Amino acid sequence: MTTIDISGAGKYAEFGESMEKRAFAAHERLESGEPFTGWLHLPSRADESETRRVFEAADRIRQSSDVLLVIGIGGSYLGARAVTDVLCPPPGNSGTQLVFAGNGLSGAYTDRLLRYLEDRDFSINVISKSGTTTEPAAAFRIFERLLERKYGAGAAKRVYATTDAEKGALRSMARERGYESFVIPDDVGGRYSVLTPVGLLPIAAAGADAAGFLKGAAEAELSLGANDMSNPAHKYACVRQAMYEDGKKIELLAVWEPTLRYVAEWWKQLFGESEGKEHKGIFPASLEYTADLHSMGQYIQQGERTLAETFLWCEPTGKAEVPFDENDGDGLNWLAGKKADEINRTALEAVKRAHIDGGVPCLEINMGPPDARSLGGLLYFFELSCALSAYVSGVCPFDQPGVEAYKKNMFKMLGKP
């Protein structure tokens, strides 16, 4: 179960009653049936037969395919990427490999991927609410053609469409061409969709415990339901807004396992897209420790004092330890017998103390072990915290009015009829 320690936030840990009241009001508002709050009770209300159908499709993909090409962008990309990086990490992960496409427009990347898939068995999971978003739609055209060339009439059986229940181009194509399809619920926005088939199908196809992931989220939904200050999501929302209102304009999410890097990317979309509007919002940035102590560490210790830092810790599972060396050429025998993970944990304590001394308030989120159940709990925790935090700051967590501006320009420049 996800826990939070805000004792390193100094004065911001005492955010006061008026902040608490804002969070209570935010939680009430969430429960009052606002639009796009379908994610709130999604885990406990998941349709079991639909979930079973997702898992059965995943099994078929695993039997027939070396690679599942996941075509999606934004919330239709980052959730599955984040979860499978943790649960099926490289190097050396076996089974069906997830490869992502339609999350950019690089021709060179597309060319490489076409060559890579040429002599591998693959299926496609195309994920798009509308089916007309430029990047995934273009990628789907390109890779569906390869699929048809390889499998002829059998190609349609290798396409899995995750899309709107009724409307949109991809829904129509699924009907006409006979793709198996799954539903993106109407009341769940892209960045909140990891617990729908958007995330669940690729996660299960990669061989991760998607059922455990969903279960962990359902447990979190229950344990984080209380509208009071014992709720860690309330604490997180309140302390980050207290810091922001006092000039901590940037929040750094520092992960302590390399596999969690894309959890931080997913977190950046969740918080950045929910809060960054009306010329306000905490700027979310990510770090991978200890690597980035040797790159961004200097700035964090002594740069502009507009930073707050959140450590994302998971319980260690590694066996590796520092071996004893008779010659002790590197003088490291004082660490001999210590596990790498023990040193990692000590580094966290040391960094926390150093950064607090340097004027950077530090929070710590502990997700528990890096397994499917904990991850489900963690991502739900972040979803709820984010919605509360955005409401507390006075913006709507569920819209993204700013993402259309460049698209309008682009369509005009490209001469869209």
Added chain:
Amino acid sequence: MTTIDISGAGKYAEFGESMEKRAFAAHERLESGEPFTGWLHLPSRADESETRRVFEAADRIRQSSDVLLVIGIGGSYLGARAVTDVLCPPPGNSGTQLVFAGNGLSGAYTDRLLRYLEDRDFSINVISKSGTTTEPAAAFRIFERLLERKYGAGAAKRVYATTDAEKGALRSMARERGYESFVIPDDVGGRYSVLTPVGLLPIAAAGADAAGFLKGAAEAELSLGANDMSNPAHKYACVRQAMYEDGKKIELLAVWEPTLRYVAEWWKQLFGESEGKEHKGIFPASLEYTADLHSMGQYIQQGERTLAETFLWCEPTGKAEVPFDENDGDGLNWLAGKKADEINRTALEAVKRAHIDGGVPCLEINMGPPDARSLGGLLYFFELSCALSAYVSGVCPFDQPGVEAYKKNMFKMLGKP
């Protein structure tokens, strides 16, 4: 050759004579023989016989090894990672694979890597000025043991040490154990070391054109030597300081090819560690477009107006184009026949216009084609720009006094004698 277009910076493009003068003084200071400015004329003064020795070692590694395990952190990691991600990109790159270790303390990652290397032929390039930095030293102990178990007396021939010329633990170990070794020059700091054997050996071992990379840097050294405002490094340094002094506290480097993601990570270390001190410095953050338009795009368009953005473009090389589809189910036929790269370029123009309209000044750096020569030029351009920019802002670009704070705490907590 790297070029810069600052016309999207609006009023900041007119940074004025006093800013120019500060840049001229900075450039003079650089050329006056300050400590740690060895990188400035490194490309043109590289010792040819040493470079040849590096390339010969790389050839031996390529013949003997499926994997080169590169052990290093910070500047001993990010340069090689950045360059080889561009020049030997996944998926489907063949030849000797670079795998990185010693850039963190995750036990689980170390365990996975030990299993992965078990049945693969590998060599180690351990990179450390001192040989005692905790992460790489611990990793080297662990993986050298595996090497010895696999290759017995032949293990030492598979270790390549890149370290100080005379001093330090790793230099002593190389002497005693007979590792082939290469020198990290005294007057080149970690984040400026990609053009020394620190970067060159792994780059060449991965099969990239390391000679072309060095040549491109030498050409840049020549073309960027002029201490006047025709110099694009001057323009970049001046405009970013003009923006910073007016409240643009965060610079986003947005790359338009997924392979350039670690160039942005390298850039973050270079600028963040050079400028982030004395409670000032532009906060460097990175983006991968178009993917991150669907995650951070909302914040950039409408969040806090403290952002400046720099696009890093490379000339496209892809062939992929949007195919025509008779049924036009996705309504995308208006794009049929257009190359993905053409749409990518149009997206850049569209985003630039949208973000400028939204109050975010936008610079554009064009590195030319994504080849070795252009990359050498680009990284040198960034090194020079960064040194100028830091001097202009009144801080020393070559120290990192803040990175010791957490280490002191850590050694104390771990009971270092």
